[in-house]
Each structure stands twice: as structure tokens, then as C-alpha cells.
Amino acid sequence: MIFQNTPEFASQLDAQDELKHLRSEFIIPQHNGKDAIYLCGNSLGLQPKATAEEIAKQMGSWASKGVEGWFDGDEPWLNYHQQLKSTLGEILGANEQEITVMNSLTVNLHLLLVSFYQPTAKKYKIIMEAGAFPSDQYALESQVRFHGFDPDDAIIEIHPRDGEYTLRTEDIIKTINDNTNELALVLFAGINYYTGQFFDMPAITQAAHAVGVYAGFDLAHTAGNVPLHLHNWEVDFACWCSYKYMNSGPGGISGIFVHEKHFGNTKLNRFAGWWGNRRDTQFKMAKGFEPERGADGWQVSTSPILLMAVHKVALDVFNKAGGMLSLRKKALLLTAYLEYLINNISSQQGQAIFKIITPTNAEKRGSQLSIICKENGKVIFNYLTENGVIGDWREPDVIRLSPVPLYNTFTDVCKTGQLLSTAAGI
Known part of the structure; x- marks a missing residue:
């Protein structure tokens, strides 16, 4: 044009x-x-007009039903998060079982790292982009320290070439290949918050898998911004926030993706909570955690219904967009x-x-x-x-x-x- x-x-x-x-x-x-001319959706999306109404609806359920709101009504809270998955699946290019809605972004990143960063004495290094958002930097620093490693040694940051501002995919792949013997994980943003670069996620994932390591992504600036195909790209795991391009309120609810190929992997560690237990045995209140199949099995705490209500309204607008x-x-x-x-x-x-x-x-x-x-x-x-x-x-x-x-x-x-x-x- x-x-x-x-x-x-x-x-x-x-x-x-x-x-x-x-x-x-x-x-x-x-x-x-x-x-105003609002050009800051990459930091905080705008409020949908229907948000207050949906929150009031759930407040009304709380007022009229009390604890029975978990089981009674048109939208029982026990399974409230399930109605968010269809639209999220389309946004993320994922099967519904591969997605769950929970917590906040960095909390979810830590929980996923418990599963997908399992270093050994020889293979303990993580590759990430230089200039990643500080939350990712801090999370990885604390994770490698928790496992007894020095971040300056264990975290490999890839910088742009001299005179350039963004990364070349071939340099990312070369760094992965050059560190095969010591590499434990590749973790990138989908889109770098500072430069706005959309990384070649399928190429990065393929390169990581070729050397036998997991590939994960922070999609804070990616989810709801660009089309994604997490399942077909065989991304191992991802997390995101909902308050930028998905317009779900300041500090809004986060979510995770875990590829279905990992559902039966009993070697993956995880921090467990009652909310992630098998639904059919959850209320038996027995010892011995048995995770729900799919990403729901990574849930820890009770769903925050009011935050999910905000998220639901915002996702409804995505449905109207086609x-x-x-x-x-x-x-x-x-x-x-x-x-x-x-x-x-x-x-x-x-x-x-x-x-x-x-x-x-x-x-x-x-x-x-x-x-x-x-x-x-x-x-x-x-x-x-x-x-x-x-x-x-x-x-x-x-x-x-x-x-x-x-x-x-x-x-x-x-x-x-x-x-x-x-x-x-x-």
C-alpha cells in the first residue's frame, strides 16, 4: 500500500x-x-466496557450463594477457568488440555522451571537473549543459584552483533550448538520487550530439541499480539501475562502452556497443590498428590474468580474480532x-x-x-x-x-x- x-x-x-x-x-x-491516543497496550491494555458488569455478576454470586457458588449457578466457580480455554487455544495455537489459567507471570515461570530446568553437574547452562525483561533475568538467576550454580557461568546471554539492535536467528542457533555439552535449557521471550523483535520460535525450538534440551518461552509481549502455534511448533512450555495485549487488568491472571507430549512424563518435577490434583479424587482429601492430566496438573492454588472474570470479558472481545x-x-x-x-x-x-x-x-x-x-x-x-x-x-x-x-x-x-x-x- x-x-x-x-x-x-x-x-x-x-x-x-x-x-x-x-x-x-x-x-x-x-x-x-x-x-487520548493510547499507544501503550504493550504495557497495559485498555479496560473492556463489560468488565465491571462481569465482576458484579460474580460478586452477586458470592453474595447470594456464598460457598455454594463453587458448585451452583450458570457458571460454577469450580470449573470457571475451563470456559477460557477455547479462545486461549486459538490465540496460542494450543490444545485446550495444554493450557491452564493461574497465578501471575513470574510465579508461573518459576513453577515451570521446577519441571523443565533440572540441571546436572555437566549440563546446567541456560541460554537466553541479552536484555530480556528483568523478571526473566531475576528468575533465572535465582533458579541457578538454588541449584548451586553461579549465574555468571550458568546463564549464557546472546547479544546482538556490534552495531545491531536485534538478534539474528543464525546466531541463536549457533550458540545453542556451541554449548551442546553443557546446555540444560533454552528460554527466550517470544517478543523482546525493548526492541519489539519477534523471535523465530519454531527455529529456536527445533535447534534446542536437536541437542536434546527443552525450549520454553515467556510470551508476555507475544500472547494476543501475534498468531502463535505452540503445539505445532512443539514448544515444551510457555507462560504469559494477560494484562498487555489481552486487556485483562493490571496484574491480571497469567497462564501456562505445557505440550501434551509431557503429560505422562513422571520424571518432571513439580510443586504440587490441591487445585492441581485429579478432579475425580480431589474431594477425597487423601494424601499422595495425583496430578490432573494436562496443564491443569501444574495448578497449585484456588482459582481467583474475580481475576478470571476480567480475563473472560477480554477474551470475549477476541472472539468478536474473528x-x-x-x-x-x-x-x-x-x-x-x-x-x-x-x-x-x-x-x-x-x-x-x-x-x-x-x-x-x-x-x-x-x-x-x-x-x-x-x-x-x-x-x-x-x-x-x-x-x-x-x-x-x-x-x-x-x-x-x-x-x-x-x-x-x-x-x-x-x-x-x-x-x-x-x-x-x-
């Missing part, structure tokens, strides 16, 4: 947008009495339009005012552009904020902007481009 830097062109794209009706499902933050492929089609166009507008500023100025460090190949990124400001970065970011654009600042010089197809418009993107152009002259 040949883009144009005009409000009229943006309005034309909005008129043609088959998903434009979804914006009305969300509450848009206000700025000076008007809708699937991840429809969302991806719009996301690619939104992000490409923002990229065009940013590059157009540098062309008009005759110098590189902004440098996009997110991959230019649209298939290697999600709904995010990370922009280095050559100078006055914080001033430019503050100007956007003062004019109703809600984005994200990362030290020392990066602005992250994330146009989300569920609720952002091409007019949002066009106005942001105009504001960036004005700010570039500050």
Missing part, C-alpha cells in the same frame, strides 16, 4: 477497517475532554503506517531524527515500534504526553509506541506522526 501523511488518508483507512467496531468495546482514557489472523492483518497495516510516518519525518528534516530499532521485516515484529531519539528524547516524549499521546519511555533514549488493532485507529497513528514531527523541531 502507498501511504499518505494526511488526516484524510487516515480517515479513509478507518472507514475501510473491518474491525473498527471493536473500539467501542473499550473505555478510552481521556485527555482534556477528548479521547481470530488472530484478522487482528494480525490490521496490526501489520497500523504498524507499517506508523513506521512510514516516522521515517517520513527524517526525510523531511534531511537527517535521521528518529531511528526505529524494531525489525523492518513486518513478520519479525508485533504491534510495537521502539524508536531511538537522536536528541531531546525525553522532551519529545513529554510533548507527546502533554498532547494526549500515551506511550512508553525507556531509558536512555527510547520511545515505545504500540498501535493495538482492537482499539487503535489509523487516525490515532496519523495524529501521533504529526505530533512527533512538531516535537522534532523542539
Whole structure:
């Protein structure tokens, strides 16, 4: 498509947008009495309008039924999480048994590492991307220390080549192959939070399996953002949060994926809890943990119904979108339009005012552009904020902007481009 830097062109794209009706499902933050331009869905998604109603519904069940709410009513709480699995399966490319909804992201990462990081004296190292989100770094540091290893030795971080901002898949695979004899696990983000790079998950998984180790992924910036095929890619395990692209509230409920090939693997350790026990024997209250088949067997604690209610409403909006492929089609166009507008500023100025460090190949990124400001970065970011654009600042010089197809418009993107152009002259 040949883009144009005009409000009229943006309005034309909005008129043609088959998903434009979804914006009305969300509450848009206000700025000076008007809708703000919200480009921070990579940090916290917007609130669906139906959220308060669903929470009130569950509060009503609690008020009217008390403990019987676990077993009585249209949506008994005991199996409430099961109704979330169908949509999550479509978002993640997974079988329903391979998914469960529980806890928060880093808690789930630790629980999965109990199962999938079982180092020996010789094979104890973990490969991850350099510059991973700190939660992943801290989790792995503590895990290797727990097993008696030094993080500086046990964790291999892969850095971009000199002068580059993102990783090459061939360098990731080479690092895996070069450390075969000592490697115990490969753990990557699906999408790097800082650069927005969408890693080649199937290639990384295949390379890990070729040397006999597990491959796991933190999908915090990936789930609900790009189409995934976790089952077919034979990913061993994954976890994610629901409060970014899945719009399920600040600190919202997390989830895990465990490939079905591991369901019968009795050699996998796990931390057990009553909620993960076999459903048919759960209320016998007997000693001796017997896990429920599937990812549900990794559950530990009682389901937080109010958090799941928020998640359910957000997933219902995904159903109205007609699937991840429809969302991806719009996301690619939104992000490409923002990229065009940013590059157009540098062309008009005759110098590189902004440098996009997110991959230019649209298939290697999600709904995010990370922009280095050559100078006055914080001033430019503050100007956007003062004019109703809600984005994200990362030290020392990066602005992250994330146009989300569920609720952002091409007019949002066009106005942001105009504001960036004005700010570039500050």
C-alpha cells in the first residue's frame, strides 16, 4: 500500500477497517475532554466496557450463594477457568488440555522451571537473549543459584552483533550448538520487550530439541499480539501475562502452556497443590498428590474468580474480532503506517531524527515500534504526553509506541506522526 501523511488518508483507512467496531468495546482514557491516543497496550491494555458488569455478576454470586457458588449457578466457580480455554487455544495455537489459567507471570515461570530446568553437574547452562525483561533475568538467576550454580557461568546471554539492535536467528542457533555439552535449557521471550523483535520460535525450538534440551518461552509481549502455534511448533512450555495485549487488568491472571507430549512424563518435577490434583479424587482429601492430566496438573492454588472474570470479558472481545489472523492483518497495516510516518519525518528534516530499532521485516515484529531519539528524547516524549499521546519511555533514549488493532485507529497513528514531527523541531 502507498501511504499518505494526511488526516484524510487516515480517515479513509478507518472507514475501510473491518474491525473498527471493536473500539467501542473499550473505555478510552481521556485527555482534556477528548479521547487520548493510547499507544501503550504493550504495557497495559485498555479496560473492556463489560468488565465491571462481569465482576458484579460474580460478586452477586458470592453474595447470594456464598460457598455454594463453587458448585451452583450458570457458571460454577469450580470449573470457571475451563470456559477460557477455547479462545486461549486459538490465540496460542494450543490444545485446550495444554493450557491452564493461574497465578501471575513470574510465579508461573518459576513453577515451570521446577519441571523443565533440572540441571546436572555437566549440563546446567541456560541460554537466553541479552536484555530480556528483568523478571526473566531475576528468575533465572535465582533458579541457578538454588541449584548451586553461579549465574555468571550458568546463564549464557546472546547479544546482538556490534552495531545491531536485534538478534539474528543464525546466531541463536549457533550458540545453542556451541554449548551442546553443557546446555540444560533454552528460554527466550517470544517478543523482546525493548526492541519489539519477534523471535523465530519454531527455529529456536527445533535447534534446542536437536541437542536434546527443552525450549520454553515467556510470551508476555507475544500472547494476543501475534498468531502463535505452540503445539505445532512443539514448544515444551510457555507462560504469559494477560494484562498487555489481552486487556485483562493490571496484574491480571497469567497462564501456562505445557505440550501434551509431557503429560505422562513422571520424571518432571513439580510443586504440587490441591487445585492441581485429579478432579475425580480431589474431594477425597487423601494424601499422595495425583496430578490432573494436562496443564491443569501444574495448578497449585484456588482459582481467583474475580481475576478470571476480567480475563473472560477480554477474551470475549477476541472472539468478536474473528481470530488472530484478522487482528494480525490490521496490526501489520497500523504498524507499517506508523513506521512510514516516522521515517517520513527524517526525510523531511534531511537527517535521521528518529531511528526505529524494531525489525523492518513486518513478520519479525508485533504491534510495537521502539524508536531511538537522536536528541531531546525525553522532551519529545513529554510533548507527546502533554498532547494526549500515551506511550512508553525507556531509558536512555527510547520511545515505545504500540498501535493495538482492537482499539487503535489509523487516525490515532496519523495524529501521533504529526505530533512527533512538531516535537522534532523542539
